[in-house]
Amino acid sequence: MTVTIALPSKGRIRDGSIEAFEAAGIQISAVGNERSYRGRIDGIENVEVAYLSASEIARELGRGSIDIGLTGEDLVREDVAALHSRVAFRSRLGFGKADVVVAVPEVWFDVDTMADLGDVAADFRLRHGRRLRIATKYWSLTQQFFSAKHGIQVYRIVESLGATEGAPASGQADIIVDITSTGSTLKANHLKILTDGVILQSEVCLVEALKDRTEEDRDTIESLVSRIEAALGPA
Ligand SMILES: Nc1ncnc2c1ncn2[C@@H]1O[C@H](COP(=O)(O)OP(=O)(O)OP(=O)(O)O)[C@@H](O)[C@H]1O
Ligand SMILES: O=P(O)(O)OC[C@H]1O[C@H](OP(=O)(O)OP(=O)(O)O)[C@H](O)[C@@H]1O
Incomplete structure (x- = not known):
């Protein structure tokens, strides 16, 4: 063989x-x-x-x-x-x-942890008339982390195969799950990693x-x- x-x-x-x-x-x-x-x-x-x-x-x-x-x-x-x-x-x-991370807009001043994000997700439909949207190419890792690990069930994944960090600014999504190594792309797009938002150190x-x-x-x-x-x- x-x-x-x-x-x-x-x-x-x-x-x-x-x-x-x-x-x-x-x-x-x-x-x-x-x-x-x-x-x-x-x-x-x-x-x-x-x-x-x-x-x-x-x-x-x-x-x-x-x-x-x-x-x-x-x-x-x-x-x-x-x-x-x-x-x-x-x-x-x-x-x-590189790390696969959950990142939110820097201007979400009161959102620093997954628990904070869970609160935002729960209120999102009431406040905005739709579910929280997450841009990512990591469907499965995102679902495991949000739903199974953190019990966050109400969100929608928006598939993004490139320039994911641009999705919140362009209005395609609210937050992202993506890979980062130096952090410079997140920074350039005014996104911050949640303190317990590292899904995987790859x-x-x-x-x-x-x-x-x-x-x-x-x-x-x-x-x-x-x-x-x-x-x-x-x-
Ligand atoms: N800064 C980074 N950005 C993206 N991926 C990175 C980075 N640093 C390391 N990696 C790792 O590199 C791998 C992907 O490599 P690369 O993007 O070169 O593959 P590719 O050949 O383009 O992939 P594909 O099969 O999708 O064509 C992933 O495992 C990823 O974790
Ligand atoms: O934390 P950093 O050092 O900024 O690296 C992270 C960025 O690098 C990769 O994109 P890249 O521009 O290489 O293109 P790709 O998405 O086609 O891989 C990756 O998708 C992130 O966007």
């Missing part, structure tokens, strides 16, 4: 992923020409490398169509349903760090799809995981 390992083909976590493999002494060579989206690991016969986008890696891990992948924890937690039965986070790799992880495997494939995976862990640290 063949073990398929997926690495980001582009974007902000691509270079760090390649460096992680180099640090572990794992050499990848392209199959076919230099622009090929498939590769092999030198010295290990039964491994195929697939280059996919960060969010495709999360999705394919959930489907079990790849065996291991390097991608952001936020994307895996957002995209994979029944997470614990489908994937295992094997190592946290220490790069691609970073790039080495993630394994949970499925039945031959002993040889399991050994191959364990050997790759331990080489990367030795170079970059365990989960």
Whole structure:
């Protein structure tokens, strides 16, 4: 059998992923020409490398169509349903760090916590004739955090696939749930993070799809995981 390992083909976590493999002494060579989206690991016969986008890696891990992948924890937690039965986070790799946060307009002076926001959400329809709108691409993380964790049930998610921080100013939403690293985009858009509004501290992880495997494939995976862990640290 063949073990398929997926690495980001582009974007902000691509270079760090390649460096992680180099640090572990794992050499990848392209199959076919230099622009090929498939590769092999030198010295290990039964491994195929697939280059996919960060969010495709999360999705394919959930489907079990790849065996291991390097991608952001936020994307895996957002995209994979029944997470614990489908994937295992094997190592946290220490790069691609960013927080998924709840942010509200700075001018909401009396709203600093999720409890304050819960009060606002409860009164919103009475005051404004509609539910509180949250702009985000993180539907699932938002629902888990608002409904399951904080018991806030009355809100509406407005899907936003880009420039989410602009949604409150443009009137498309009231508040946002988005990723932040330096905080400068939030600041530029006059938004503040609620004091208990950090939903997830994400970073790039080495993630394994949970499925039945031959002993040889399991050994191959364990050997790759331990080489990367030795170079970059365990989960
Ligand atoms: N400042 C940041 N802004 C957005 N994402 C960040 C940031 N810092 C780290 N990340 C992480 O980078 C990952 C997304 O990377 P990137 O946006 O490059 O992917 P992509 O290839 O564009 O994704 P897609 O699969 O949607 O095309 C996420 O896991 C995210 O948590
Ligand atoms: O906290 P900061 O350091 O300001 O980073 C956060 C911002 O960076 C990303 O957007 P980016 O402009 O990179 O575009 P993208 O949404 O296409 O990834 C992300 O979506 C946030 O908007």
